[in-house]
Amino acid sequence: MFYQLYESTHAALQPARAYVDAVRMFYSNPLNPFSHMPLGRSVAAMAELFERTTRRYGKPQFGLDKTVVDSKPVAVTERIVWQRPFCNLIHFQRDLPEGSRPQPRLLIVAPMSGHYATLLRGTVEAMLPHADVYITDWADARMVPMSEGRFDLDDYIDYVIDMFHALGPDTHVMAVCQPSVPVLAAVAVMEARGDRFAPSTMTLMGGPIDTRRNPTAVNELAEKKSIDWFRDNVVMQVPWPAPGFGRDVYPGFLQLSGFMSMNLDRHIIAHKDFFMHLVKNDGDGAEKHRDFYDEYLAVMDLTAEFYLQTVETVFIRHALPKGEMNHRGQPVDLAAIRNVALFTVEGENDDISGLGQTQAAHDLCANIPGEMKAHYMQPAVGHYGVFNGSRFRAEIVPRIADFMESHGAEARKGGKPKVVRKA
Template identity: 45%
Template structure:
């Protein structure tokens, strides 16, 4: 019961703050107070509104919100989310565009399972949909998965990816972002040995920890400092009685969120202070920049304890992927078995989560792949999120990735001109 008590304590704190924010907002907005000129009343109402919204978002899965896409005919085409493969721990979801013929590009976006929902890739999906058919791995919140569904660790994750690729077929192009990069590499190597015809045509690996020792970050330093016993005692909790997964051992999303915020506490504190002031002045809105960002950022999900612990131990501490000794079902997965899948590495120059070099290490493991099928790109000035959701993605990386996909498709598109990297304009200081 010890682990359940701590889980329910965190949920109680969150629930209390949500209630407190709503109560303060309601109290400070009481009509009688409109006769008062005291500036503290609108400030109280603003604080309550921001607080209530923030704590409520922590347990709500965001909506994809992709309603339509403009087709080549200039018309809007409605977009449906279709579950192609349904599994206990995650689904394969297609963004099906109505009244549009199948596209030549078939892209599987492998979303991270690192505390946030797959909707973190919303802007990435939306930017690819006009030019490709897009599928995404939609991982489930572990708190909502009954204990009867069994375990889910890094080996299970790898097999899920392999099964999704079997479902989509060999004309698929994979884009893996952050956490799944080493396991997508392992899944492809697994297919190379077990089911070669199911391998994708290309892998685009973006900002992932293939070799955490290649470049130190705060994340890798943390993994090196703590022991597995310390992690299990301090990070693992048992889902409380409020959710379907009651009794399941998890790494709670709320605990992960606390870690995220602590890494940039001053910046987040300033952002919320500014938002409260905007609310008090009547300048904020439901869909302003602050709410769009934090509605997604604050929405966190629990990971199964075995997935979290096996990731830290096998990927970060033991470096099983980096040393090419990773095994699935007791059978070693040889990355060198990949001989025909083109691989492109994308890194951000200022990535402080998976620093440049960690993802690039994948190319050294691909000993059986010709150099002509290897590519790399280091985006100047880009941070971790910028490489898949920011200006760097929109202006530089997305065109380069589409060119890479076209160059390694069954029917390349010669009419598309190669993209050129856009150099940011720098203003001279006065």
């Protein structure tokens, strides 16, 4: 009933949002003398703040239509090249001039943890000059009809394997946060089968490979609660008239409340500053706030079976590092990984995936040769800074690009791969 109450409240606020939006436009119209006075700007600011805090934010767009390759500007076109009910694979096709040097093919596996894949817009933008980029665009579960069936962690792993097959050999993969576990499991399954489409390299960034190492508040919460508690308290049914009516989900709005409660003071201060930017007519400061929260407040539902299986497998049972994880009833054997180079990245101040949790993959993948492994810890960044921001672009991206170039098919033809530069 809680989901239905949320939807009813949202619908009941529609007239109020329409009214305050009209008020905002009236008091911000330059033809209105009050728009040039503090009183008028204050009224417009209050109206906009109310409308934004009660709005349901839709799925954002990537909006990446150009990049720079070899110091030359090139056009970028988004194309969906692979489709399933719960995911599309987007290719950022670059209009490279003839004779351009081939670059690695990179699959970025975005988190399926509440936000849309556009949260990695900066990640994609930073990698476009260095690679032929693809990204997983996970579907909002409330928009997928019940007739399309279930989607759980096993399905996630199958999707990743299918994408590797669709992209072909010598593909590189980057898993950001949550997908580090299913991507590592998918690679292990493929290596155990002798699958020639296994990636050349995998880059795991800020992922919960072994949450027993340096546990964070998020990890401790999961360990304190039983899986039945999560099933009883956070799983709800999608209400009518959404296409996914009747589907059991972990709702996006519930996830958002959890995200915001972790740093509530910071969000309150940000909205107060936004109000003052509007009153002082500081357009740049207000626009930065809009850009950030348009993305941050856009959330999606997860299927209940995927969410519960992930919580139990990764955070409660620690099945992967214990060697107890299964896929379709078969053990996931990380020792089977021998030919896929491994690069792990962590942030010094990461409060989601603590230091050492991602690096644990090196101990678990014991049969990958030492020269095919590298780890990098980025100083002075939190979880978001591991895959976005100025330090990511300046310090992390060059290392990822070097690693892919050093361990791709062409480099291996020339003999022993060189080791990527380290911190």
